[in-house]
Amino acid sequence: MPGKHVSGIAEQTCRRCKENSAVLVVRTEPLCRDCFVKYVHTKAIKRMESFRVRNSAPDQQRKILLPISFGVSSVSLLNILDHHLKTQKSKTGRTGFALVVLFVDATGVGRSPPDKALLDLAKERFPEHEYTSIPLHEVFDLVSEDTSLLEILPTISSNKSLPSSERLPVLLNSLASATARADVITILRTRLIVEQAKKLECEGILWGDSTTKLAEKTLAETAKGRGFSLPWQIADGESHLGIAFNYPLRDLLKKELVAYVDMADPSLSPLVHEPSKTANQLSMSSKNTTIDDLMTQYFESVEANFPSIVSNVVRTSGKLEVTPISTSTPHCSLCSNPVTDGRFGIHGWGGDQEDGLVPSLTERSKGLCYGCTRSIPRQSANGDGA
Amino acid sequence: MPPTPCALCKTNRALIVRPKDHSKLCKACFIQVFETEIHHTITAxxxxxxxxxxxxxxxxxxxxxxxxxxxxxxxxxxxxxxxxxxxxxxxxxxxxxxxxxxxxxxxxxxxxxxxxxxxxxxxxxxxxxxxxxxxxxxxxxxxxxxxxxxxxxxxxxxxxxxxxxxxxxxxxxxxxxxxxxxxxxxxxxxxxxxxxxxxxxxxxxxxxxxxxxxxxxxxxxxxxxxxxxxxxxxxxxxxxxxxxxxxxxxxxxxxxxxxxxxxxxxxxxxxxxxxxxxxxxxxxxxxxxxxxxxxxxxxxxxxxxxxxxxxxxxxxGGEMANMEQQLAQNELATENGLEVEITAGAISGQSHSSGTTPLRNREKKTKNKSEAVASRKPPKQVMGKCSRCGYLSSQEVCKACVLLEGLNKNRPKNAIQVGYEAQDTDNADSMATATSRLRNVQIQAD
The missing domain is CATH 3.40.50.620 (HUPs)
Structure with missing residues (x-):
């Protein structure tokens, strides 16, 4: 729930405008609705400095991609940016950038994906932007034919005639755990969005991740053995995938965005996809729990009482330095993170205790980083023939 | 259902599911594997x-x-x-x-x-x-x-x-x-x-x-x-x-x-x-x-x-709550600091002609401050010695001595006067006495 709802309600006045009565407490400040909305917008727009009108040439519109998952955060971001663009236009007669909204359709993949109908609803409400939708499995068509992504599964690479729509279920069904499936889906989704952004000639991608989400990601990637990639995964700026990443909501907590969805006028909640409660609870109790789920739960509770600790996690991981890489630095075939010193696979380090299995050539040539090797283990990577 | 054989020796019955990778092992093989891994850690x-x-x-x-x-x-x-x-x-x-x-x-x-x-x-x-x-x-x-x-x-x-x-x-x-x-x-x-x-x-x-x-x-x-x-x-x-x-x-x-x-x-x-x-x-x-x-x-x-x-x-929760409070205050300070900086800059820009030196000073100060904030990196530790006990420390006085000082300050003086003086006047000395009183329990094997 948003900060804390004021219990003494109407008695408290907003600390900022000192006029209206406060409706919620944000980081110790009681705020009224208007001031809260302003607070959210300011936090996000501050992160959009490089996209001001004065930074864009009048004759050439800058395009940025906004992937939308219809979660609280990406819907909020769309609303904030739509408002921001309108303000730019009314003040200067033009905008600093144009938005391309991209929805990745994962129907039939993962648990309760959002309905495509929401995209039409968004179009109706924010008609000024370009909208596209693409099925997740097209990632196999978009990455150029020779790329190593296709080599991950022999079943996929050996059968080139297999349509991409069937490749995805083959890959996912070969994975042993819910964690691995969720991990691979997220990675493929990111890669698809990046490829699509390049194809649509966007100069960057605006991710909707809140502070809370970035903290979750920090700990989840650590737990999946991808600590090495953290500086690439949560930083603003040029990413390892050859396009700029931006996280405009990085200074806002998830609970603040939840409150924002309700307080926006008109409310944004019809646009938000809520995974069905029962499906969610079921998965929590069984084998279907993923590492991502654990981190979401964990930070939900930390955020309630210790919001500053959440932002501190993000600040801390942001201090990690990127290892200098060159064009010759190899990348992981799946997640594309740069892997230095040939540290592919799960063997050949201190924690690997099987003497005989020093980093095998096959493992290296598969080109999967430590974390991706955990999700796609050798058995399935080797296929039946090997 | 026949008993599952051990994944390693394939002969004995598997009795243990290894927590590390869920492989099914017999008791002897588990002990063997566990010891071998530690041997590997030691030699590698x-x-x-x-x-x-x-x-x-x-x-x-x-x-x-x-x-x-x-x-x-x-x-x-x-x-x-x-x-x-x-x-x-x-x-x-x-x-x-x-x-x-x-x-x-x-x-x-x-x-x-x-x-x-x-x-x-x-x-x-x-x-x-x-x-x-x-x-x-x-x-x-x-x-x-x-x-x-x-x-x-x-x-x-x-x-x-x-x-x-x-x-x-x-x-x-x-x-x-x-x-x-x-x-x-x-x-x-x-x-x-x-x-x-x-x-x-x-x-x-x-x-x-x-x-x-x-x-x-x-x-x-x-x-x-x-x-x-x-x-x-x-x-x-x-x-x-x-x-x-x-x-x-x-x-x-x-x-x-x-x-x-x-x-x-x-x-x-x-x-x-x-x-x-x-x-x-x-x-x-x-x-x-x-x-x-x-x-x-x-x-x-x-x-x-x-x-x-x-x-x-x-x-x-106490520890987390303390840290939360401290972080929240830092955030507030940064935010207020930024506000000050902006107003100072804006005012000095507007009132340029009036030549307000105090404002300029202030602007300078805040600027320095923001630079200091920007360049603040995790401190690189330089190891020296504690000036009291000689233990390795990145600070002038090591953590133990700082903690001890706090403890000793609050210790009722009449209770253990001697110990208190010894600790306070010459820590190194008291360390020496302490170690000389060291209980050395040598248990001889027969």
């Missing part, structure tokens, strides 16, 4: 060298008991040629340490190893019970941790030992990695993932000096659950009660998370350790470019002030 990291005298930190708990048992076995089996002794620290916690020390004494007899017990009261003039009486249960783990770290090094120096091994396991390391991410301490994250920590050469050449002790963790990659299984199947005698004083919230919170992660994906503990090693290389200003993989080791001082790690998911 070149932890020991022939003729070395090694003190094992012994608490009587499962980790140190298993460590002693495994190292004794491996030393004989693979002829490491090292001399193993036990070193125990008596924190002075009634109802906890008394009993566990009895366990250590029995172990010493069983393993035919000499044992030394060193007490906090002798070393610092305070038992933990007295500390808790003074500071309460909140935060006392900090005292205990800081004191223990030095105590082991002092004890080792006393025994002429240059290498101390501790029973930290993979769960402990993983926990520490997450904990330090939660509390934003990258330098410590980087240090604790190292398998060997050693004090740099700033140390004195005095052979009795306690500033030149090497520390290593042979159980770094061993799962806590497997340690328990090993102890159980080898019928080891260990003491399983946890410390009675409340644990830190951060560690408790991280521990609960690690346990849940292990449930979802058994390899997760190892994966967090691996992430920690990789992240250590990315910490700005860290000299530890080799992560946890090279045997040279990272600087060790103040490594684990955090305490004993015996917390079991209980969250006291």
């Amino acid at each position: 990291n070149k932890l020991f060298h022939r003729g070395e005298k090694i003190a094992m930190g012994a608490s009587g708990g499962k980790d140190s008991t298993v460590l002693a048992s495994v190292l004794k076995t491996l030393n004989e089996r693979h002829d490491y040629g090292v001399e193993l002794i036990l070193l125990s620290i008596d924190e002075g916690i009634k109802g906890y340490r008394d009993d566990s020390l009895e366990t250590v004494k029995r172990n010493a007899q069983q393993y035919k190893m000499p044992l030394t017990i060193l007490g906090y009261d002798e070393l610092y003039g305070w038992t933990m019970d007295q500390v808790v009486e003074q500071v309460g249960k909140k935060g006392n783990c900090t005292y205990c941790g800081v004191f223990r770290r030095q105590a082991l090094d002092r004890g080792a120096a006393r025994l002429g030992v240059k290498h101390v091994v501790t029973g930290h396991n993979a769960d402990d390391i993983a926990e520490t990695v997450l904990m330090n991410l939660l509390r934003g301490d990258l330098p410590r994250l980087s240090r604790t993932t190292s398998i060997v920590t050693s004090t740099p050469s700033a140390a004195s050449s005095d052979p009795k000096s306690h500033t030149n002790i090497k520390r290593s963790k042979p159980l770094k990659y061993a799962y806590e659950k497997e340690i328990v299984l090993y102890a159980h199947h080898k019928s080891l005698d260990y003491f399983s009660t946890e410390c009675i004083y409340s644990p830190e919230a951060f560690r408790g919170s991280a521990r609960a998370l690690i346990k849940n992660l292990e449930r979802v994906r058994p390899s997760a503990i190892l994966d967090v350790v691996r992430s920690g090693e990789d992240m250590a290389k990315l910490v700005p200003g860290s000299d530890d470019s080799c992560g946890g993989n090279c045997a040279n080791g990272a600087p060790a001082a103040e490594e684990e002030e955090g305490g004993c790690g015996s917390s079991n998911g209980r969250t006291a």
Whole structure:
């Protein structure tokens, strides 16, 4: 729930405008609705400095991609940016950038994906932007034919005639755990969005991740053995995938965005996809729990009482330095993170205790980083023939 | 249904599901695999060298008991040629340490190893019970941790030992990695993932000096659950009660998370350790470019002030609440600082003609401040010596001496006048007396 709802309600006045009565407490400040909305917008727009009108040439519109998952955060971001663009236009007669909204359709993949109908609803409400939708499995068509992504599964690479729509279920069904499936889906989704952004000639991608989400990601990637990639995964700026990443909501907590969805006028909640409660609870109790789920739960509770600790996690991981890489630095075939010193696979380090299995050539040539090797283990990577 | 055969020997019946990878093994193969992995850790990291005298930190708990048992076995089996002794620290916690020390004494007899017990009261003039009486249960783990770290090094120096091994396991390391991410301490994250920590050469050449002790963790990659299984199947005698004083919230919170992660994906503990090693290389200003993989080791001082790690998911919350408050205040200050900066700039821009020097000054000041904020990086630690006790420290006065000063200040003067004076006037002197009173329990094997 948003900060804390004021219990003494109407008695408290907003600390900022000192006029209206406060409706919620944000980081110790009681705020009224208007001031809260302003607070959210300011936090996000501050992160959009490089996209001001004065930074864009009048004759050439800058395009940025906004992937939308219809979660609280990406819907909020769309609303904030739509408002921001309108303000730019009314003040200067033009905008600093144009938005391309991209929805990745994962129907039939993962648990309760959002309905495509929401995209039409968004179009109706924010008609000024370009909208596209693409099925997740097209990632196999978009990455150029020779790329190593296709080599991950022999079943996929050996059968080139297999349509991409069937490749995805083959890959996912070969994975042993819910964690691995969720991990691979997220990675493929990111890669698809990046490829699509390049194809649509966007100069960057605006991710909707809140502070809370970035903290979750920090700990989840650590737990999946991808600590090495953290500086690439949560930083603003040029990413390892050859396009700029931006996280405009990085200074806002998830609970603040939840409150924002309700307080926006008109409310944004019809646009938000809520995974069905029962499906969610079921998965929590069984084998279907993923590492991502654990981190979401964990930070939900930390955020309630210790919001500053959440932002501190993000600040801390942001201090990690990127290892200098060159064009010759190899990348992981799946997640594309740069892997230095040939540290592919799960063997050949201190924690690997099987003497005989020093980093095998096959493992290296598969080109999967430590974390991706955990999700796609050798058995399935080797296929039946090997 | 026929019984599942052991995945390794394929003959015996599998009785154990290995926590690390869920493979099904028989008892003999499990014990074999467990020992082999630790042997591998020792040899791959070149932890020991022939003729070395090694003190094992012994608490009587499962980790140190298993460590002693495994190292004794491996030393004989693979002829490491090292001399193993036990070193125990008596924190002075009634109802906890008394009993566990009895366990250590029995172990010493069983393993035919000499044992030394060193007490906090002798070393610092305070038992933990007295500390808790003074500071309460909140935060006392900090005292205990800081004191223990030095105590082991002092004890080792006393025994002429240059290498101390501790029973930290993979769960402990993983926990520490997450904990330090939660509390934003990258330098410590980087240090604790190292398998060997050693004090740099700033140390004195005095052979009795306690500033030149090497520390290593042979159980770094061993799962806590497997340690328990090993102890159980080898019928080891260990003491399983946890410390009675409340644990830190951060560690408790991280521990609960690690346990849940292990449930979802058994390899997760190892994966967090691996992430920690990789992240250590990315910490700005860290000299530890080799992560946890090279045997040279990272600087060790103040490594684990955090305490004993015996917390079991209980969250006291006080520690986290304190940090939350502090962080929130910092955030507020930064935000206000920014506001000041903007107004000052705007005003000075508008009122340029009126030539307001105070405003300009102010602008300058805030600018400097913002520069200072921008250039603030995790401080690179420069190791020196504590001016009071000579222990390795990045500060003028080491943590233990700072804590002691606080304790002694508040100690009622009439109660223990002599001890108080000795502590306050000349700390080094009192250290000397303390160590001379060191209880040296040598249990001779028959």
